[in-house]
Amino acid sequence: xxxxxxxxxxxxxxxxxxxxxxxxxxxxxxxxxxxxxxxxxxxxxxxxxxxxxxxxxxxxxxxxxxxxxxxxxxxxxxxxxxxxxxxxxxxxxxxxxxxxxxxxxxxxxxxxxxxxxxxxxxxxxxxxxxxxxxxxxxxxxxxxxxxxxxxxxxxxxxxxxxxxxxxxxxxxxxxxxxxxxxxxxxxxxxxxxxxxxxxxxxxxxxxxxxxxxxxxxxxxxxxxxxxxxxxxxxxxxxxxxxxxxxxxxxxxxxxxxxxxxxxxxxxxxxxxxxxxxxxxxxxxxxxxxxxxxxxxxxxxxxxxxxxxxxxxxxxxxxxxxxxxxxxxxxxxxxxxxxxxxxxxxxxxxxxxxxxxxxxxxxxxxxxxxxxxxxxxxxxxxxxxxxx
Amino acid sequence: xxxxxxxxxxxxxxxxxxxxxxxxxxxxxxxxxxxxxxxxxxxxxxxxxxxxxxxxxxxxxxxxxxxxxxxxxxxxxxxxxxxxxxxxxxxxxxxxxxxxxxxxxxxxxxxxxxxxxxxxxxxxxxxxxxxxxxxxxxxxxxxxxxxx
Numbered sequence: 001x002x003x004x005x006x007x008x009x010x011x012x013x014x015x016x017x018x019x020x021x022x023x024x025x026x027x028x029x030x031x032x033x034x035x036x037x038x039x040x041x042x043x044x045x046x047x048x049x050x051x052x053x054x055x056x057x058x059x060x061x062x063x064x065x066x067x068x069x070x071x072x073x074x075x076x077x078x079x080x081x082x083x084x085x086x087x088x089x090x091x092x093x094x095x096x097x098x099x100x101x102x103x104x105x106x107x108x109x110x111x112x113x114x115x116x117x118x119x120x121x122x123x124x125x126x127x128x129x130x131x132x133x134x135x136x137x138x139x140x141x142x143x144x145x146x147x148x149x150x151x152x153x154x155x156x157x158x159x160x161x162x163x164x165x166x167x168x169x170x171x172x173x174x175x176x177x178x179x180x181x182x183x184x185x186x187x188x189x190x191x192x193x194x195x196x197x198x199x200x201x202x203x204x205x206x207x208x209x210x211x212x213x214x215x216x217x218x219x220x221x222x223x224x225x226x227x228x229x230x231x232x233x234x235x236x237x238x239x240x241x242x243x244x245x246x247x248x249x250x251x252x253x254x255x256x257x258x259x260x261x262x263x264x265x266x267x268x269x270x271x272x273x274x275x276x277x278x279x280x281x282x283x284x285x286x287x288x289x290x291x292x293x294x295x296x297x298x299x300x301x302x303x304x305x306x307x308x309x310x311x312x313x314x315x316x317x318x319x320x321x322x323x324x325x326x327x328x329x330x331x332x333x334x335x336x337x338x339x340x341x342x343x344x345x346x347x348x349x350x351x352x353x354x355x356x357x358x359x360x361x362x363x364x365x366x367x368x369x370x371x372x373x374x375x376x377x378x379x380x381x382x383x384x385x386x387x
Numbered sequence: 388x389x390x391x392x393x394x395x396x397x398x399x400x401x402x403x404x405x406x407x408x409x410x411x412x413x414x415x416x417x418x419x420x421x422x423x424x425x426x427x428x429x430x431x432x433x434x435x436x437x438x439x440x441x442x443x444x445x446x447x448x449x450x451x452x453x454x455x456x457x458x459x460x461x462x463x464x465x466x467x468x469x470x471x472x473x474x475x476x477x478x479x480x481x482x483x484x485x486x487x488x489x490x491x492x493x494x495x496x497x498x499x500x501x502x503x504x505x506x507x508x509x510x511x512x513x514x515x516x517x518x519x520x521x522x523x524x525x526x527x528x529x530x531x532x533x534x535x
Contacts, residue, residue: 019396058401124475133410134441138529139487139499140471140478148469149489156467156512201470201484201507248441250489250497255467 002099004223006234007385009038010346015214015334016183017115023052023062024069027111027215030339031070034107034217040229045219046103048076051090051110052338053083055125056117066111077109083129083374084287086110087216087341088381092240094220104222110342111215122211129375131247144200144208144288146249146376151202151290153255157305160293162202164308166193168289169206169331171317176328178358183212183334207289212334216342218349235352238367238384239271245377256305258373260380261298265371268382269300274367276300279384281351281361282322283344285373286329292316295371296324299382323361326351341381344370352387414444417456422520422528429496430454440496462535463492465514470507480525490516490532500530510534 011033013026021029027050035041048070050063059065063079082089087110094106114122127142135141154160170190176182193206226234243263246252252259269275276299284299286292293307301322302310310316316324327333327347330340348368351361366387373380412419418441421428429440434451440459445452468488474481486502488510498518502510516532523529 019398058404120474120476120479123473124477127475131441135499136475138527139501140475140481140485141487141499142471142473142475144473145469145471145487148471149467149487152469152512153467198470198472198484200473203469250440250499255489 003101005095005098005220005237006223006226006231007218007237007345007349008221008226008229008231008234009034009040009219010349011037011217012181012343012346013215014181015212015336015339018113018213019115023057023059023111023113024065026113026213027066027109027217028069030111030215030217031107031109034219038219038229040219042071044105045072045075045107047078047094047097047106048072049080049090049093049106049108050077051080051086051108051342052112053081053086056114056122058116062111066109070109072107082379082381084285084335084337085341085372085374085379085381086338087343088370088372088383089341089379090338091218091342091345091383092242092381095237095240098220098222104225105219107217107219108342109215109217110339112336112338113213114211114336115213119211130249130378134248142200144203147288147290148200148203149249150255150294150376151288154290154294155202157256158308160308162194163190164293164312165207165289166190167311168286168292169193171311172286172325172329172331175326175359176332179327179333182328182332183210184328184332203288203290209287209330209335212336214334214336214339214343216339216346218342218345233387235349235385235387238274238386239268241265241267241269241271241382243267243380247378249376257294257298258377258380260373260377261295261371261382264380264382265299268369268384272384272386274384278365278367279322279369280363280365280367281326281348282324282369282371283327283329283347284324284371286325286331287335289331291373292324292329292331299369299371318359318361326356326359326361341370341372344372345383345385348385352385415442418442419528423522425520427459427498427518427520427530428456429459430456438496440498459496459498459518460492460494461518463490463498463516463518465489465510465512465516465532466491466497467512468502468507468510486510488532490518492518498530500532502532502534505534
């Protein structure tokens with residue numbers, strides 16, 4: 001019988017080009033905020049889990065300096081990697097350690113420095129994820145290419161338009177402009193997005209998330225510790241689903257959705273005992289605008305093929321049927337790989353506590369969902385929170 | 388995307404580190420040799436019949452290691468495609484945009500390759516292509532799709 005696990009503290013560094021700080025220094029910002037938020041010190045942490053992809057960095061063991069600098073020597077680190085879903089894998093690892101009864105308090109730290117190498121290097125490292133030998137080696141497939149394959153197929157099958165893709169960017173920039181921790185701090189117009197240069201057709205500059213540095217942290221605790229720390233009414237992890245898909249993209253049946261999303265979502269919904277219609281606020285994996293549209297469909301927020309219509313109707317804005325990425329999303333808040341999944345938990349925890357400020361989503365059921373994909377559906381995590 | 392103001396903070400350069408890997412191809416050598424002769428090989432498990440493209444020596448399904456090679460059909464149709472203006476490190480000599488497509492062959496396998504001889508604006512999903520191979524000017528092999 002697994003134990004209940006609460007989120008008792010969250011922290012998030014400023015995302016962006018952080019040439020003012022080292023890896024461990026930005027992780028420190030997130031850890032300090034999370035500890036202060038929980039009202040505890042490092043002494044209470046029994047396990048530290050550090051999520052960092054690390055493939056763009058000069059430090060071969062990123063978890064080690066991160067852990068020491070945050071004051072957790074001796075309690076971990078367990079280092080985890082699940083590409084762009086690394087942060088969710090870190091949360092899942094910390095969750096399991098508590099649910100199983102192995103420890104009572106654990107921290108999940110997600111951190112990535114991506115801006116220290118040039119763009120061609122970053123593009124090559126990202127493109128190598130999946131199955132290098134049969135894809136990148138011969139064809140130089142960047143990550144934008146992978147999602148562009150899905151965009152072309154989705155547009156062809158369902159009539160999804162470039163305008164609908166651009167609408168996702170407009171929404172996410174709007175919320176990023178209201179989030180001081182986001183990489184981009186300005187709104188964009190639909191015309192700007194449509195006129196932006198082609199990165200990998202059909203994806204244009206504004207369809208793509210930036211290359212960012214950043215960190216986030218979440219402190220998880222057992223029910224006993226929640227009582228001991230006298231934390232009233234915390235956010236609980238209601239269910240986590242995980243899945244994967246083929247490493248070779250050519251071995252998939254189609255390119256209009258991610259089966260890893262569907263499988264992980266079904267598992268999380270079942271574990272949490274909720275349905276898509278119960279979700280009141282969601283963080284979805286919008287590394288590219290097409291990814292957000294596919295996520296609407298694959299998570300069950302609309303029917304397959306109607307994701308474009310959902311954004312066109314404004315249903316994923318605050319006040320709509322299902323507000324999505326109201327912190328700016330990967331698209332405009334930024335996507336420091338290891339940090340992203342933990343940052344989703346940061347945002348949703350604050351939303352569920354009604355601490356969203358100008359970006360607060362009105363809640364009745366207090367059910368939130370985080371959807372985090374690694375690679376092009378090579379890893380998939382869906383985490384459901386409730387309060 | 389550039390922000391209006393970019394303040395550069397003090398930094399120092401790391402030590403240089405260059406990676407070049409020797410990749411073992413013993414178990415799929417027929418595929419790599421085939422590319423030089425215009426042939427593309429997939430494998431089929433002699434025990435359970437599962438087919439694999441890209442080819443592999445071991446069967447992920449039944450765990451046997453007894454594969455036979457067969458040639459992929461030389462025609463297919465485009466399932467999806469992209470036109471990339473990005474130049475990842477290692478592809479500096481490639482002309483942009485380069486068009487990459489996923490093509491489904493008449494023997495129900497899907498392949499990735501470069502599309503040549505057409506502007507990407509004129510490509511449509513479902514378009515029929517001839518499938519061939521070539522050795523690029525930098526010595527790397529590639530699979531090439533040419534619209535019929």
